Amino acid sequence: MLLDDLYDRLTSQSVATTAELYKATLPSTPDEALALFEYGGPAPVHAMTKVAVAEEPHVQVIGRATRPDTAKFRVQRVMTELDGLGPVTINGVSYLGIYALQPPFFLRTDEAGRYEFAMNFAVTRVPATSS
Secondary structure (H helix, E strand, C coil): CHHHHHHHHHHHCCCCCCCCEEECCCCCCCCCEEEEEEECCCCCEECCCCCEEEECCEEEEEEEECCHHHHHHHHHHHHHHHCCECCEEECCEEEEEEEECCCCEEEEECCCCCEEEEEEEEEEECCCCCC
């Protein structure tokens, strides 16, 4: 799955630790955390065939910290690792390219007064074949 693959990439490259990186959730603790969320992208790519040759999901990364510069830096580190990555195989999945859709931006201050910065990525990967 996409979030598993990106989680593994970011932790294996020491961009984040398993204690601070989350998939599809951003729990209330710890104060400093990163979260990955998958959301829709354009329709699958078909090259004159019924079977899709590529999928293009999008991913949002949210970084949270008690200081705005720290939250932004955490997201910036993810951008440095992922933007322009590919072609690469992660956990047996072929990723043709991962590209930032914009630089990190201020998202909000949460209910505990912590700062959240975010950014979005477009991902192009070869679809998994069904058996």
